[in-house]
Amino acid sequence: MKLVVQVKLLPTAAQGAALEATLRACNEAATWASKVAFEKDVKKNFALREHTYGEIKARWGLGAQAAQHVIKKTCDAYATLKANLRAGNLGRPGSKRRRRAVEKPIVFRPEGAQPYDDRMLSWQIPERRISVWTVSGRVKDVAFTASPEQLATLALYRRGESDLVCRDGMWFLLATCEVPEAPPNPDPVDFLGIDLGIVNIATTLDGEIMAGRALNRIRARERTLRAKLQKKNTPSAKRRLKQRRRKEARRAKDINHKIAKHVVAEAERTGRGIALEDLTGIRERVRLRKPQRATHSSWSFAQLGSFIAYKARRAGVPVVHVDPAYTSRTCAECGHIDRANRVSQAWFACRNCGFVDHADRNSSRNIRARAWQLWRRGAQSTAPAPPRQHRRIGTGRKRSVTASDARCASPAL
Incomplete structure (x- = not known):
């Protein structure tokens, strides 16, 4: 089954600036590709590539692999939108929420996640270092930290893509691992x-x-504090809100x-x-x-x-x-x-x-x-066939793209 191991990167200031510039360039290119896909009604990977691949490489200076991942990310976003519409997750036909979702192209956040394959990212797991492609060239010796269990899982089972994520000023890599599962118990005693x-x-x-x-007490306390800070609405209150976001979750x-x-x-x-x-x-x-x-x-x-x-x-x-x-x-x-x-x-x-x-x-x-x-x-048994990861692509509508990877969870849990 597929699991995702999340490791924290520890880049230097120069390395962090290169990673940030890369995410911004990739998401700007994805937003432009999304506009082309919307206007031309071309939302399949190979068809959209004909209209956008050369321009993305020339305009944003992305490599071949990065450009292809940007295009695929855009198509995945529209595929997710289509699935949500079919499932009724965005309201009934003609509703205001549904119209907002379909009447304009998808917009990607500047810090949205970017997928990397093995051509763009290499791991030196014993040394806890990675080498990663950026718009400024290959950045080597980027340190990362992980638990011993995570390192063992990465060394034995890492397969496929990894996602580069920036969250609250911290950098993470979400690495997909193919972990063996135990044979299902066909005859439980109870x-x-x-x-x-x-x-x-x-x-x-x-x-x-x-x-x-x-x-529940934590949630009530956080809810009361959020209301007080939002009512105050000063710069310091906004900074405090930003610091505390996602803490409850x-x-x-x-x-x-x-x-x-x-x-x-x-x-x-x-x-x-x-x-x-x-x-x-x-x-x-x-x-x-x-x-x-x-x-x-x-x-x-x-x-x-x-x-x-x-x-x-x-x-x-x-x-x-x-x-x-x-x-x-x-x-x-x-x-x-x-x-x-x-x-x-x-x-x-x-x-x-x-x-x-x-x-x-x-x-x-x-x-x-x-x-x-x-x-x-x-x-x-209704235990799912491998759990799915919600890759935070970062659209302007706070939507996420479902990748054929695992749910973000440390195998140590």
Whole structure:
């Protein structure tokens, strides 16, 4: 399966300036190529190359490989736009959001990511150095830092392209690795049901509760601080906002990685599969009061589910998604369904048989039972065939291009 190892570059001032100039030149060329593709309605790689390849090399001084990657990046952006339109992710036909997306060409951010292949980038992994092509020529001996696990993965399994990324003034390389996966377990002894929630991020069938109290407090504090700084609107407040951006998302991602790693390790150790709720579309199905909307919108259940899925695939653990309807109202002992069974957020008390349990653990038992029913009827594991990376191409509309690489995740997690 494909994973992406993220390593941090440590360029000197001169090396950083060359990398920055390269990203700007490549993204300016991509924006121009996007305009040509839009005006001529030519959005296929080889067809667009006939209209743009020579001009890109002459005008921006890009090499042959870089020019081809710029053109391919542009075509990938339009392919992603087309897929989003087909899936309805940009609204209904005729909606304002959909018109904004299709009525003008895609614009790439100056610091958007740029793909590199082995002709443009070479690795000296033992020395922790790379040699990279730039518009100023080949830049050698650029230092990078990585953990021992990441270095071992790079040395053994690195294949294909790497993306050069500039994020908050720091430089990163996202290297694609073809990591072997364990053979899938065709006959799990049981399923580990997992109930996902906001108050408790995950509750397992075994009774383990991963509470979300600390994360929710962090989110509330960050939300209050953002509102105060935005209201103040001074230069120092703007600098503070810029410094703190993505901090909350990084914390949530780290917590989700740890939970997913623990859940998959436990399922692998006990020979069980993993049962999850299929919560697709839950934001559109529920209606919330205003104080609840921010909390619900920041609930990262999809990210946690995707982390569990790809880690489970790597470990050979089957994953089954079940219908979540009424799992919190159904008694795991007698099957009685009643809204009154859920006496509070934390507790479940069956009105029929008197069974009492933690509400989320009761839900996890129902999820496990539904997974067993699906598995016995021949359902296949829904652990994805290799996870996909969202390469930050950096369009003006905050859109990302999906590459046929892996989700950005360190194999050490």
